[in-house]
Amino acid sequence: MHSEHPSKQPPAKFHLLSAISSLQMDKNLTHRELCEKLQLEHPTWYISSKRVNKLKSESMSETIGDPCIAVKIAGDISLSTSVTEGLLLLLTNLTPILQSRPTSNLAALKFIRDNLPVGTPQEPLILFPREQHIIEWYYHIYYTIQESDERPFHPVMLEIYGKKRCPRGALIIVKNGDGFLPDAPKFDMDINDLGRTLWWYIKSGKDPVTEASERQLMHYIEQSDGRM
Known part of the structure; x- marks a missing residue:
């Protein structure tokens, strides 16, 4: 033909x-x-x-069946500076963790601990989404440290946080924020939104720590105004 x-x-x-x-x-x-x-x-x-x-x-496509309650990112992914290939490459390296939602904060923390690589869990990093009007929720990035840690710095977090704050090894990312309930659907993860947020920080050069401080202050002021 x-x-x-x-x-x-x-x-x-x-x-x-x-x-x-x-x-x-x-x-x-x-x-x-x-x-x-x-x-x-x-x-x-x-x-x-x-x-x-x-x-x-x-x-x-949206997740069907068990919700995506967390996303895992391996510590050995590669990145591309190409706009067209970079985001797609990042999205393909975000692994959804699908299971029924935890029923308590304790169960949620146990789930995170069970899915982290070997090591001592650390205080999570805070990363607000790329939509700058959002101040009521954020991403929590969980990771571990090991004695004499020889794992490479995480490639994505190295681009976003720099060497001083960069974790090593695989990561677990969840949503957290005001009125957090572990079994609430609004705290389910969307891989496309997370990928675009990570890509936005990588390409914009925004300092995530400064961004978090500014949005937390905005949220505090908004909450204070509501109580007056």
Whole structure:
């Protein structure tokens, strides 16, 4: 059979998914607009609307069944400075931990401890989401230290926190904040949101410690005004 588009070739899945992720980030495009922009930016590609829709659904699908209550990031992932490949590479290295929600704070802490690598658990790092109006919740980044720790610095956290505050080894990330209830759906994790937040800090160069201090102060002022 002859192709309808003899001069165009369908792109590899990785390249098409990279392009879709790049265009969808921070943009509310309709499916038709997404396909048109893909074709405009990649004129040598044969863009199948059906294939785009399938890949888009796969990349943005919500968790079905057990909720995603935490995300694990291995300590040996690689990063790319490419805008199109960097975010996709980061997203593929975020491992969702799916199980029923803990029923108490004690159970939630035990779950985190059980999923951390060997070592002494540390006070978690605080990372607010990239949406700067959000002040009532944040990400908690849990990690361990070991005696004579020779594990490499975590590549993602090294880019965000710098060497002075950077943990080593694999990490567990959960949501925390005002009125935290371990079995509340609003504290479930969304891998796409987390990935975009990590990528935002990496590319923007925002200091996460300063950002956390400013938002916590804003939250304190807002809460104080509400009590007056």
